[in-house]
Amino acid sequence: MRFSYNRYQELETPQTFLAYPNKKIICEIPATDRKTEFSLVNPSTYNFSINKYKDGVKFKYYDEIQIGRYLEFRDCAWFRITDVSTEGDGLNETLSVTASSLEIETSQTYVTALGSLGTDEDDQGGLDIYCLYSETDQAHSILHKFFEKNPTWSMGYFDSEIKNEYRIVSEESITSYDLLMSTAMELWECIFLFDTFKKTVSAYKVENVGKVTSIYLAYRNLIKKTTIEYNIDDVKTVFYVVGGTDATNTTLSIADVNPSGNGYISNYNYFLKDMSKELREKYQEYQKKMADNLEPYQNAMAKMQELYDTLANLYNAHPDKEDSTDWTQYGSVELKGRIATFKNLMSIYNDDSSGKTYQEAYTNYTNASAELTKREKQIEDCNNQLEAAQELAKTYVVNIQDYLGDELYKELSLFNREDTFSDDSFVATDAMTESDVFKMKKALLEHSQNELAKVCFPQFTMTVDSINFPKIFRYKKYTDQLELGNIVTINMEDGYDIEARILKISINWDNPSDFSLTFSSKTSLEDNVFEYEEIKNEVSNLGNSLGISSSAWNNASQSSATILTDMSTFLNASLREVQNSKDNEVNMDGTGITIRKSNGDGTYDPNQLWMTRGNIIMTDDGWKSVKIAIGSVEIKGQRIFGIAADQLIGRMMITETMYIQNKNNSFTIDDKGLVAKSSSNNFSLTINPDDPSAIFTIKNGDNTILGVDASVTPNKFVFKGTLESTDGHIGGWTIGKDSLTADNGSVGLSSALSSSIKIWAGGTDANNAPYRVGSDGSLYTSKINVQGGNMQIGNIFSVNSSGVDITGRITATSGKIGGFEIQGNNLSGAKGAQIQWGALFIDGDSAELNDLMVNGDFYAGGLYDSGTDGDGTWIEADGGTIHTPELYIKASFWGGMSVTEKVEKLWNTVYGGGWNPCKRDYSCEEDTACKCEGGVCICDGKGDAPCIGESEIPCEGYDGDSGCDKCSCDSNSCDSPVICSKGG
Numbered sequence: 001m002r003f004s005y006n007r008y009q010e011l012e013t014p015q016t017f018l019a020y021p022n023k024k025i026i027c028e029i030p031a032t033d034r035k036t037e038f039s040l041v042n043p044s045t046y047n048f049s050i051n052k053y054k055d056g057v058k059f060k061y062y063d064e065i066q067i068g069r070y071l072e073f074r075d076c077a078w079f080r081i082t083d084v085s086t087e088g089d090g091l092n093e094t095l096s097v098t099a100s101s102l103e104i105e106t107s108q109t110y111v112t113a114l115g116s117l118g119t120d121e122d123d124q125g126g127l128d129i130y131c132l133y134s135e136t137d138q139a140h141s142i143l144h145k146f147f148e149k150n151p152t153w154s155m156g157y158f159d160s161e162i163k164n165e166y167r168i169v170s171e172e173s174i175t176s177y178d179l180l181m182s183t184a185m186e187l188w189e190c191i192f193l194f195d196t197f198k199k200t201v202s203a204y205k206v207e208n209v210g211k212v213t214s215i216y217l218a219y220r221n222l223i224k225k226t227t228i229e230y231n232i233d234d235v236k237t238v239f240y241v242v243g244g245t246d247a248t249n250t251t252l253s254i255a256d257v258n259p260s261g262n263g264y265i266s267n268y269n270y271f272l273k274d275m276s277k278e279l280r281e282k283y284q285e286y287q288k289k290m291a292d293n294l295e296p297y298q299n300a301m302a303k304m305q306e307l308y309d310t311l312a313n314l315y316n317a318h319p320d321k322e323d324s325t326d327w328t329q330y331g332s333v334e335l336k337g338r339i340a341t342f343k344n345l346m347s348i349y350n351d352d353s354s355g356k357t358y359q360e361a362y363t364n365y366t367n368a369s370a371e372l373t374k375r376e377k378q379i380e381d382c383n384n385q386l387e388a389a390q391e392l393a394k395t396y397v398v399n400i401q402d403y404l405g406d407e408l409y410k411e412l413s414l415f416n417r418e419d420t421f422s423d424d425s426f427v428a429t430d431a432m433t434e435s436d437v438f439k440m441k442k443a444l445l446e447h448s449q450n451e452l453a454k455v456c457f458p459q460f461t462m463t464v465d466s467i468n469f470p471k472i473f474r475y476k477k478y479t480d481q482l483e484l485g486n487i488v489t490i491n492m493e494d495g496y497d498i499e500a501r502i503l504k505i506s507i508n509w510d511n512p513s514d515f516s517l518t519f520s521s522k523t524s525l526e527d528n529v530f531e532y533e534e535i536k537n538e539v540s541n542l543g544n545s546l547g548i549s550s551s552a553w554n555n556a557s558q559s560s561a562t563i564l565t566d567m568s569t570f571l572n573a574s575l576r577e578v579q580n581s582k583d584n585e586v587n588m589d590g591t592g593i594t595i596r597k598s599n600g601d602g603t604y605d606p607n608q609l610w611m612t613r614g615n616i617i618m619t620d621d622g623w624k625s626v627k628i629a630i631g632s633v634e635i636k637g638q639r640i641f642g643i644a645a646d647q648l649i650g651r652m653m654i655t656e657t658m659y660i661q662n663k664n665n666s667f668t669i670d671d672k673g674l675v676a677k678s679s680s681n682n683f684s685l686t687i688n689p690d691d692p693s694a695i696f697t698i699k700n701g702d703n704t705i706l707g708v709d710a711s712v713t714p715n716k717f718v719f720k721g722t723l724e725s726t727d728g729h730i731g732g733w734t735i736g737k738d739s740l741t742a743d744n745g746s747v748g749l750s751s752a753l754s755s756s757i758k759i760w761a762g763g764t765d766a767n768n769a770p771y772r773v774g775s776d777g778s779l780y781t782s783k784i785n786v787q788g789g790n791m792q793i794g795n796i797f798s799v800n801s802s803g804v805d806i807t808g809r810i811t812a813t814s815g816k817i818g819g820f821e822i823q824g825n826n827l828s829g830a831k832g833a834q835i836q837w838g839a840l841f842i843d844g845d846s847a848e849l850n851d852l853m854v855n856g857d858f859y860a861g862g863l864y865d866s867g868t869d870g871d872g873t874w875i876e877a878d879g880g881t882i883h884t885p886e887l888y889i890k891a892s893f894w895g896g897m898s899v900t901e902k903v904e905k906l907w908n909t910v911y912g913g914g915w916n917p918c919k920r921d922y923s924c925e926e927d928t929a930c931k932c933e934g935g936v937c938i939c940d941g942k943g944d945a946p947c948i949g950e951s952e953i954p955c956e957g958y959d960g961d962s963g964c965d966k967c968s969c970d971s972n973s974c975d976s977p978v979i980c981s982k983g984g
Contacts (some may be wrong), residue, residue, distance in 0.1 A: 003482070004075070007206055013034065013509045013510075014073050014074040014075055014076050015027065015028055015073075015074040016028065016034070016072070016073055016074070017030045017071065017072040017753070018061060018064060018065060018069060018070075018071060019069065019071070019072060019082075020068040020069065020070065021068065021069070022069055022724060023070060023072075023726075025072070025753055026061060026064055026069075027060070027061040027064070028753065029048075029050060029061070029065070029071075030050060030054070030059065031048035031049070031050055031097075032048065032049050032050065032051070032510060033047070033048055033049040033510055034046075034047075034048045034508070034509040034510055035047045035048070035506075035507070035508045035509070035514075036073065036076070036505075036506070036509070037483060037504055037505070037506045037507075038076070038077070038483040038504065038505045038506075039484070039503065039504045040191070040193075040209075040485050040501075040502070040503045040504070041181065041191055041192075041503070043100040043101045043103050043104045044077055044079070044100070044101040045079075045098065045099065045100055045101075045372040046071065046073055046077075046079045046098075046099045046100075047096070047097065047098050047099075048096075048097055049094050049095065049096050049097070049310055050062070050065065050094070050095050050097070051092055051093070051094050052088075052092060052093040052094070052095070053092050053093070062095070065081070065095055066081065066084065067082065067083065067084055068080065068081060069081050069083050069340065071097075071099050077101050077195060077196050077197075078101065078102050079098045079099035079100060079101055079196075080099060080100060080101075080104060080105060080197035080689060081097060081098070082098055082099060082100050082104065083097070083098040084096070084097055084098075093567055101194065101196050101198040102194065102199065103177060103194040103196070104177075105150070106146070106149075106150050106153070106175065106176040106177040106180075107175045107176070107177040107178070107693070108175070109150055109175065109176045110173050110176070111146070111149055111171065111174055111175075111179050112170045112171075112173045112174075113172065113173075114130070114145070114170065114171040114172075114174075127164045129167070129168055129169075130142050130145075130166060130167060130169045130374065131164050131165065131167070132162060132164050132167050132184060132187075132188045132190070132203065133155070133158050133164060133203065134164070140166070142169065142179065142180075142183075142184050142203065143155060143180075143184075143203070145179070146176050146179060146180060146201070149176045150176055152199055152201050153199050153200065153201055154195075154198075154199065154201075155200065155201065155202075156195055156198070156200030156201055157202040157203070157204070158202070159190065159202075159203055159204045159205050159206045159208055161208060162188055162190050162203060162204075162205055163188065163189075164188070165188075167187050167188070168424075168427075169183065169187070170424075171183060178383050180192045180201070181783075188203075189206075190203050190204060190205055190206070191203075191204055191206050191209060192204075193209070206530070209485040209501075210483065210484070210485030210486040210487060210501060211486055211487065211941050212486075212487040212499075213481035213482075213486050213487060214481065221978065234455065234458065235270060235455065235457065235458055236417050236418070236419045236452065236455045236456060237266055237267055237268050237270075237271070237415055237416060237417045237418070237452075237456055237621070238264055238265070238266045238416050238418040238419070239264060239265050239266075239418075239419060239420070239421040239448050239451070239452045240263060240264045240418065240419075240420045240421065241254050241258075241263060241264060241265060241422075241444065241445070241448040242263070242420065242421070242422050242423075242425060242427035243252075243422075243424065243427060243428075243440070243441075243444050244423070244427030245424070245427065246425055250428070252426050252427060252428055252437075252440065252441065252444060253441070254441055254444055254445040254448070254505070256438070256441055257301065257438070257441045257442045257445050258445055259290060259293065259294075259297050259396065259397050259398060260398065260399060260400060261394070261397040261399050262396065262399070263451055265448055265449055266400065266447070266452075267449075267452050267453060267456040268412065268456070269417050269456060269457075270456055270457045273285075274415070275411070275412075275415070276411060278408060279404070279408045279411050279412060282403075282404055282405075282408055283404070283408075283412070285403075286400060286403050286404065287399065287670060289398050289403065290398055291849040293396040293397075293398060297396035297397070300389060300392050300393035300396060300420055300426050300662070301393060301442070302558035303389045303392075304386060304389045304393060304438070305389060305438055305439070306386055306440055307389055308384055308386070309378065309383045310382050311383065311386065313331065314331055314332060314375055314378050314379045314382060315331050315332050315333050315379065316331045316333055316334075316583060317329060317330055317331035317334070318330070318331065318334055318924065319334075320920065325364060325367070327367055327368050327370075327371035328371065330368070330371065330375075331375065332372060332375045332376060332379060335368050335371060335375060336369050336372065336560065337584060338634070339365060339368050339369055339372060340586075341586070342362070342364050342368065343358065343365060344363045344367035344586075345358070345361040346358060346361050346362060346365060349361070371788050375568070400412075421448045421451060421452070422686070423444065423447065423448075426440055426443065426444040426447075428440065430584055439833035440791040443545060446789065477829045482502070482505065483502070484502055484503070484504075484505065485501060485502060486501070486502050487499050487500065487502075488500055488502060488517075488519075490519070499782045500520065501519060501520045502517055502518075502519060503518045503519060503520050504516075504517065504518035505517060506518070508604060510556075527967050577686030582952055584596070584597050584598075585597070585598050585604075592610055592611050592612025593610070593611040593612070594608060594609065594610045594611075595608065595609040596608040596609070597609075604622070606619065606620055606621050606622040607619070607620050608622065608623065610623075614631050614632060615629060615630065615631030615632060616629070616630040616631060617629045617630070617631075627645065627646065628643070628644065628645040628646075629643070629644045629645075630642075630643050637840040644706065655669075660837070671690075672688060673686060673687050673688025673689065673690065673691070674686065674687040674688070675970070680699040681700075682699075682700050683698070683699070683700055684698070685697070685698050686698075686699070692709070692710040692711040693709050693710070693711040694707060694709070695709075695710050696708040697709050703720070704718055704720070705719070705720045705721055706718065706719050706721075726738075738750060738751045738752040738755075739751065739752065744764065745764040746761065746762060746763055746764050747760070747762075748760055748761075748766065750766065755775065756774055756775050757769070757772045757773070757774055758773055758775050759772065759773040761773040770782050786799075795807065796808055813825075818833075819833040819834075820833060820835075824880070857882075858882050925968050
């Protein structure tokens with residue numbers, strides 16, 4: 001796991017993301033009450049809570065949090081949700097979520113029929129010998145069995161220091177997880193680490209996991225509390241050791257190789273402090289004596305093993321060539337067989353004793369018999385040497401009861417905590433020589449001693465409640481070393497330190513005080529070493545049942561041919577069967593030739609061979625059935641020459657046609673290529689180099705879902721379905737975890753939730769690329785060149801072949817429109833430019849329009865009519881004022897006269913003395929207050945005062961005293977026109 005800090009040197013809590021099982025992110029989860037427990041050898045766990053509502057708003061993805069979904073605790077681990085519980089108060093609802101790291105998935109798949117519990121009919125063929133990992137022998141690789149059941153997982157690192165030997169594994173049904181973490185972990189004494197990001201499994205020797213750190217935990221600095229637990233009932237001091245039972249019901253014993261001279265071993269080291277001084281000293285002397293005798297005893301054992309090998313060769317030697325007559329190459333077993341054969345030939349050809357066949361048989365019989373006599377003498381001498389070597393070895397044996405004496409031995413019995421150590425993977429077979437059996441007994445003794453050394457002390461579990469130092473930035477150099485499997489130093493009391501391996505790291509991310517570390521112990525706190533056994537004991541068995549596990553004897557090279565991919569082992573084992581065979585009987589009569597082994601009691605071994613009528617047939621049940629037939633075989637009513645057998649074993653098979661079928665599918669190789677079909681579904685696989693259009697195809701019924709068509713150029717790859725990849729290349733693109741990039745990253749697409757830019761081009765920095773599209777839909781670019789086609793932005797802006805349509809406001813301070821140029825607040829055009837719409841026409845020096853209506857005052861440098869003689873041209877001021885220095889009306893009429901003529905006449909009348917201020921056609925009679933005298937209208941006898949009824953008239957040329965007493969002027973002098981009202 002990784003601890004990170006922000007710019008303020010505060011520990012950051014990793015984000016929590018919800019995802020589908022294909023690791024496609026759904027959303028980030030606002031988790032609370034976050035607690036993690038990261039474990040070295042158990043699935044890690046993650047617990048948190050989440051509220052349905054926050055501030056009255058429902059979390060959008062609340063209902064997506066379901067059992068089986070994935071969780072990414074960013075940069076720490078991937079988890080799978082295993083439990084969800086709900087609690088509510090009517091106002092809000094809270095989900096409590098429990099998740100386990102992804103290896104928990106493998107506890108739901110089962111590996112079946114491993115070893116002797118299998119049958120010949122199952123898909124593993126009853127195989128019983130396996131290695132931990134082998135690329136060349138995957139059929140017998142435990143890890144490959146695991147990956148077959150869990151194909152989304154793959155191999156990570158495999159420690160070369162693991163003794164990758166073939167062992168007997170007997171499991172009828174076991175979960176994939178327990179196969180590794182229980183059976184394999186015990187057999188090969190290793191641990192497995194699961195990488196939930198890459199989904200890989202790595203295997204390590206425990207001493208190669210982690211590293212020694214500079215972390216030092218003590219009460220004076222970081223430790224708050226230390227808890228140590230152990231159970232004395234698990235302590236064992238004596239093992240009665242037995243191996244497996246062979247075909248003769250004989251149990252493998254260590255008595256022949258045990259320096260104590262019996263079938264049990266002991267280790268009382270834990271109870272030394274409780275023994276009397278006499279017993280403790282004598283027992284320690286006994287241990288020293290055993291150590292002193294170890295080397296000479298082992299030398300004696302080596303001599304015995306050498307003699308066993310010599311004896312085996314004297315019995316079972318076989319010539320390089322099958323027809324060799326160099327009898328010195330033969331062992332006694334083969335010599336006896338050949339002598340019996342020659343004797344039978346001599347009896348058959350006794351009537352022709354001078355013939356070639358008889359004479360050759362006689363010569364070989366004589367020479368072989370002479371060599372057999374030598375061989376038997378050699379065997380006798382070797383047995384005598386072997387007995388002497390055994391007697392020598394016994395002199396180095398130290399019997400504990402004899403050495404201690406009766407009284408001390410009685411006291412020692414107070415500390416006996418006995419158990420039987422049985423490992424049936426250590427079993428002798430008929431195919432093994434005496435030397436092989438001797439090696440196996442030594443291996444069983446060594447293995448049992450190692451196991452007793454692990455359980456003769458109480459097994460400790462130590463948990464340290466510590467100050468949460470990862471939250472303190474100044475401890476970062478130590479936090480960076482806080483990894484599962486690493487070694488730290490713990491000060492138990494002043495002057496007393498131990499080294500411990502980290503097994504668990506428990507953190508409450510929302511409560512800094514809740515932080516603890518769990519460590520492994522060896523067998524005693526004094527040992528300062530923490531090793532495999534304690535780590536193994538931490539493993540939780542996740543299956544529904546416990547299988548059989550054993551630390552098996554490495555008998556791959558000595559046993560029968562169960563390692564099918566190693567043909568040399570198979571052939572050598574077959575040769576050894578022949579070499580070790582005794583009491584074989586060969587009969588030749590009218591029924592053919594039979595070969596069988598006598599049991600010595602009138603019965604025969606059920607494994608027999610019969611050659612008759614051109615056929616070779618074999619049985620394993622005394623001819624109740626035939627297991628293999630070579631020759632003329634009838635198949636479906638047709639006789640053909642071939643081999644009929646349950647299993648064929650070989651390095652090479654040359655054939656024109658092959659058909660393989662089991663209960664689920666069939667496999668055919670013929671002139672149509674290779675075809676694999678399933679009987680349980682419609683899927684099929686075809687490989688046919690002779691058909692370029694279908695050189696490789698996978699079909700569902702008649703529908704091709706994946707295939708290669710080489711009949712077209714360029715060749716075509718066909719795939720129908722969903723393609724998932726987090727790595728690789730497609731075309732010129734590079735596939736990343738959540739991105740597609742090209743041109744060294746200067747072009748790309750991103751699906752990462754944390755990425756604000758989703759598409760970019762022109763630069764490797766997506767956030768500053770010349771062209772980029774943001775996650776909110778924003779487009780950033782410095783140039784757009786659209787050639788042809790249409791463009792539309794909502795209902796506001798559109799471009800097509802007809803032009804541009806814009807709805808809304810356009811603001812411009814420069815630019816051109818047609819022949820006009822926008823200059824700030826002005827629109828100007830070159831000479832000859834025109835503006836025209838409807839009845840308005842504007843060119844370079846004029847404007848024409850039918851009607852011009854102005855609300856308010858109107859100012860003009862000059863007003864002119866259109867110059868036409870038609871009706872409808874007028875200027876009207878309705879409530880406003882027209883201001884103009886010049887009013888020019890070409891043709892307009894007033895009272896039958898043109899306006900010009902009318903105004904001229906009015907002027908002449910007013911200023912030429914011809915003005916009659918009376919109403920209507922100069923008639924004074926219409927106003928009783930006025931009368932005409934001499935063409936002038938006199939009102940009220942006051943002369944020609946400018947008074948006409950109640951109307952307002954100009955009071956020009958009169959003063960207030962003598963002008964008109966009915967007029968009130970603003971001043972005594974009426975030098976300028978003033979408006980007065982009558983009677984005012």
